[in-house]
Amino acid sequence: MRAEVLSIGTELLLGEIVDTNSAWLSARLADAGWDVYWSGRVGDNLERVVEALELALRRSDIVVTSGGLGSTDDDLTRSAVARIVGEEPAIDPRLEAHLRDWFARANLAWQDLMLKQATRIPSAVSLPNRVGTAPGWLVPVRDRFIVTLPGPPRELQAMWIEQAEPRLPKAGGFLLRHSFKTWGIGEGRVFELLGALVKPANPSVATYAKRDGVHVRVAAKAANPVEAASLAGPVIEEVRERLAGSVWGEGEDTLVGQICEVLRGRGHRLSTVESITGGLIAHEITSVAGVSDVYAGGAVAYDPAVKVRIGVPSETVERFGVVSEETARAMAEACTAWFETEYAIATTGVAGPTDLEGKPPGTVWMAIRGPGGTAARRLASSSRSRAQIQERSTFAALGQLWRALNEGTA
């Protein structure tokens, strides 16, 4: 059984926004056992939306659209679906009442153009929008279905999970996915370790270079979860064995979560002092819920004077420079003292666009301080992008801490 996603909106084709909905919907559909072979984007043009929907209906059992459900003239999804089934949209009094009520409760002035969102064709089942104003439609077309969802991701996701999925036929299949997440080895090395295991068959094994290391995904498709598990099981074991020592997590694990679990087990705490990464390490740590028992806090020491105030000897900065192994080490050591933690991460470097102390952008020193001592490491990123240098430094530091915790070197 095939499903297809069609994202509607000229803004997607002008590159004004990135189409994250189709990735989200595709993943949900695939997990539910649907074969997703295509997805497309089309602009706000009635002829082209109709054409794209017709093409999709010829080759897929379910077509899910996102976007084009607003109130303005360029919101054309309803008109396109109406034309395909040969019906006329009309205002549904219940939808209108619901919408007027929504405006009243939100304390917003009613606007008549909103009435467009209260229209429905006779064959459409209306899908309530819990998060926003525009309801969706579920429309049977012969033995197939069109589902129209609003563009804003929060509205789309809630409507799909709560309203659309339960009303649709089952795909009659199940996709099992299992991920291994590595650090410290490149994609080339992962290929060497896995060899012929990497292939697009069923079960399939694929590798992805992500910001927190290379991920390896095993996927198996079968009629039900039990068969999928027995298909994937031996491959998962084989991959686990071959990657041993480089895997920091599996499935939904996060690098920060894994680090915090080790620290929690030892009753130790962590702090950060960041120059080049400018708060990104702290942000990555605090984006994980429930780490406040392990993460004390951090300092963003952008001005060198702040490094000194936190306890870095000013002679160290003056003698070796802000971007140096010595300053990175002193930052990590000062950080554990100031925040009263056992562990600390420190970063200092040149984010660019210009040189600093005669060092080019991409020059980064990081240090990890722990009960076992302080370890420093130099990163040289060939990237010219400030965002990339900051991101790579952040995950290099977190990866280095994970390794140090596992090898007992810090």
Place this chain on the structure above:
Amino acid sequence: MRAEVLSIGTELLLGEIVDTNSAWLSARLADAGWDVYWSGRVGDNLERVVEALELALRRSDIVVTSGGLGSTDDDLTRSAVARIVGEEPAIDPRLEAHLRDWFARANLAWQDLMLKQATRIPSAVSLPNRVGTAPGWLVPVRDRFIVTLPGPPRELQAMWIEQAEPRLPKAGGFLLRHSFKTWGIGEGRVFELLGALVKPANPSVATYAKRDGVHVRVAAKAANPVEAASLAGPVIEEVRERLAGSVWGEGEDTLVGQICEVLRGRGHRLSTVESITGGLIAHEITSVAGVSDVYAGGAVAYDPAVKVRIGVPSETVERFGVVSEETARAMAEACTAWFETEYAIATTGVAGPTDLEGKPPGTVWMAIRGPGGTAARRLASSSRSRAQIQERSTFAALGQLWRALNEGTA
């Protein structure tokens, strides 16, 4: 003249990665005057890739593909293009020599499977890859063109700009875009202010709700930049006038950049102390280059003890709670003193998933401290998502600082 983007890779259809390439390519193509009416994604299946390419070639003058140029069996883009033009790929000795040289210089062991990346069909012009290993192809098909680019965004972008664009015909058109960026007014209010100006005509006016406020984009398409400017000019002026007072920037301006410009003009500096936002405000500030003269640094005060160490009276935290107006104010005041800055931003709140001090997730207090005093504000986010609460709080704080600087209230 029409252009179309086709992203190739099963990982896109499984939702394993988000397709950012097509947004980037579409924007480049649109800016160069191409009409981009469709874009698509197809999995690693030869029949379907060929079919998708054929459809695209029927309706567009240029088809740009991303992905499927690697060395494994599921990299099928070259085979699909070869089939369309009826040619056989063969190893190009110059490409092989270049690739072997690349491996030698990178100190990597040569792997024979890499030879696939050195193949070429006779009619393809090879596009060198400065960033990675897989070269692209530029293939004339009758009076149209297929351009194949590698999937990794850095490789794709460099190859498009340096190798593909200069070799392709000109679209014979020009798209002018101009953005206004607002803060403090919702999309509904922007609609009210702009009225019938918002329309998909030429020039077009569209609104986008972004994390840093509602953006309004005016776009005009014409034969050349001068005509586009004279078409867009009056509309741009009209939009500017109607949005007066709510616009913090235009074009490529960033909220942090605008804030820093005002501070720089006054010779003042900024620091941050973050609890709920956990470093995200510092990260947003330091993601902008050249702010080190204005931004001294920040503290991530996750543990309440860190708040006290930075100078928040422990009685304030004990009496009013960590998440309170009084603690937010005291944090901002302590922050200016500790970092020796004129301005400070402070945030404290409940990110969830559980309540804190009897307050539900989404409860946030922020304070802005400046020479004119301290202003505090409560935010109540209905979101259940930790990431969303942190992001909204960050931009609410930056927006509030921008407003305070412009209204002289802090």
